[in-house]
Amino acid sequence: MRVAVFRKEHFNAAHRLHNPAWSQEQNQAVFGKCNNEYYHGHNYELFVQVIGEINPETGYVIDMKVLSDLIKENVLDKFDHRNLNLDTAEFKNLNPTAENIAVVIWQILRTKINPHLDLKIKLYETERNFVEYPA
Numbered sequence: 001m002r003v004a005v006f007r008k009e010h011f012n013a014a015h016r017l018h019n020p021a022w023s024q025e026q027n028q029a030v031f032g033k034c035n036n037e038y039y040h041g042h043n044y045e046l047f048v049q050v051i052g053e054i055n056p057e058t059g060y061v062i063d064m065k066v067l068s069d070l071i072k073e074n075v076l077d078k079f080d081h082r083n084l085n086l087d088t089a090e091f092k093n094l095n096p097t098a099e100n101i102a103v104v105i106w107q108i109l110r111t112k113i114n115p116h117l118d119l120k121i122k123l124y125e126t127e128r129n130f131v132e133y134p135a
Contacts, residue, residue, distance in 0.1 A: 004051045005061045009071050011080035014041040015096040018085075039083055044101075045124035046075070048109065052117040062117060070112045075105050098125040102133040 016039045017031040027035045034040065048071055052061045082088055084096040090104045102123040110119055124130040 001054060002051055003054055003061050004049050005064065005067075007048045007050075007064060007067050007071060009046040009048070009068075009076060011044050011046065011076050012041060013044060013079050013082050013084050014039040015084040015091070016040070017095055017097060019095060039085065042125050045130075046071070046105065047122040047124075048105075049120040049122065050113065050117050051120070052114075062113070067113075070109060074108050074112060078108075098123055098129065098131045099133070102131045106133050 016036060017034040018027050019030075022030070048067065050062045050067065054061055078088060078090075079101075084091045084101070090108075091100070094100050094104070102121045105123070106119060106121045109121075113119055120132065120134065122130060122132045
């Protein structure tokens with residue numbers, strides 16, 4: 001019997017969407033106000049979904065305290081109240097779009113969670129805009 005469990009978290013971060021290989025005009029045309037040279041911020045809502053069999057000894061798919069601690073240590077402590085472009089190694093050379101942020105969070109957590117468990121990330125950049133990985 002496979003069950004999905006979810007942990008909801010929140011972090012605030014600034015970023016700038018920009019492709020250094022493009023002209024300023026092309027960046028502005030594609031990214032608009034998200035290309036502001038002085039950056040802009042979001043209040044991100046993060047949902048981490050773990051799917052697997054219930055452990056008959058514990059009754060858990062995963063211990064939610066353990067999951068919470070993994071997210072805090074490996075995601076929130078890295079990204080919360082940071083400029084993603086300037087303050088994080090993960091986005092030094094990767095455009096910090098919501099899509100890329102979700103994939104990076106998945107990659108970070110995937111190495112920390114039992115490989116027998118499935119992992120899915122849902123990231124809300126705004127109330128109306130969100131991404132999910134894997135799709």
